Amino acid sequence: MKRIGITGSLASGKSTASNFLSKNRGPLFSADKFVKKLYSTNLFKKKISKKLNIKNFKNVKKTILREKILENEGNIKKLEKIIHPIVRKEMFKFMQKHKRKNFIFFEIPLLIENKLEKNFDVIFFIKAKKNIRLKRFCLKGGSKKLFHILDKNQMSDAKKKKNCDYVVVNEKNFKFLKKSLSDILKQYE
Numbered sequence: 001m002k003r004i005g006i007t008g009s010l011a012s013g014k015s016t017a018s019n020f021l022s023k024n025r026g027p028l029f030s031a032d033k034f035v036k037k038l039y040s041t042n043l044f045k046k047k048i049s050k051k052l053n054i055k056n057f058k059n060v061k062k063t064i065l066r067e068k069i070l071e072n073e074g075n076i077k078k079l080e081k082i083i084h085p086i087v088r089k090e091m092f093k094f095m096q097k098h099k100r101k102n103f104i105f106f107e108i109p110l111l112i113e114n115k116l117e118k119n120f121d122v123i124f125f126i127k128a129k130k131n132i133r134l135k136r137f138c139l140k141g142g143s144k145k146l147f148h149i150l151d152k153n154q155m156s157d158a159k160k161k162k163n164c165d166y167v168v169v170n171e172k173n174f175k176f177l178k179k180s181l182s183d184i185l186k187q188y189e
Contacts, residue, residue, distance in 0.1 A: 002103050002188055003095065003119065007111035007160065008126030010151050011133040011140070013170035013177065017126045018107035021181055025189075026103030029094040031087050031110075038086065051078050066146055076153050084114060095119075103188075112160045122188065124181070125164035127157055128171050 006018045015030065022028035038044045042057065049057035052068050052075055068075045091106060098104045108116060117123060128136075130151070137147045161167045168180045 001099055001101060002121045004103060004105050005111050005116070005120035005123040006105065006107045006126065007109060007123065007164070008170075009128075009133060009154055009157055009160070010109070010147065011136040011142075012126045012128045013136075014107050014109060014126050016174065017124065017168065017170065017177060017181060018105055020178055021124070021185060022103070022105040025185075026101045026105055027094070027098050028105040028107065029091055030107040031091070032107065034087055034090055035083055038083070044082075044086075047082050048079070051082060066143075069149060070146060073149055073153070076150070080110075084110075088114070088116075091116075091119075110154070112163045113155050117163050122166070123164040124184070125157075125161045125167045126170050127161065127167055128169070132171055 004021065006014055006021065008014045008017075015032070018028055018030065039060065039062070045057040045060040048054070048060045048065070052065070054060055054064060054068075065075075065079070069079075091108070094106075095104060106120065108114075111117070111120075111123065133151075134144065134147050138144065166184050168177070168184070170177050
């Protein structure tokens with residue numbers, strides 16, 4: 001079993017790379033997709049509303065959380081203290097469930113920041129220039145201000161890539177990204 005981690009900075013193309021890498025090769029655990037599911041549970045919403053002083057837990061939605069982060073950047077750390085342990089637990093359950101597969105893929109945005117490197121056999125770092133990432137983030141409905149706050153709270157690309165096996169630049173088109181990823185993955189197939 002090869003445990004393959006995919007990480008990168010905000011809006012670098014991690015999901016696109018993860019979906020391509022895992023397609024017909026093995027199961028994919030996406031931390032972002034898991035967190036999205038968490039936001040639909042009342043227990044999780046109650047924890048978040050208490051931590052961020054949101055009066056009605058039913059109001060815990062991405063738009064409200066964005067406002068809370070824009071009001072106070074410290075709210076990012078509060079959210080992470082709740083979210084990260086739950087995601088980590090789910091990640092290990094996924095690993096155990098699929099231990100007989102040849103490949104298991106993990107899309108973890110803060111893989112390096114959370115010191116999870118030892119849990120993976122191979123780590124891909126998806127990289128793109130900041131201006132390209134900002135454009136992608138805004139195209140998905142994010143604001144420039146929120147991008148800069150979230151980006152500032154991540155480790156720099158230079159530090160992250162030191163802990164990764166492969167750096168894949170994603171600044172062109174999908175065809176180019178696909179070729180770069182395929183060339184690397186051939187070594188393991």
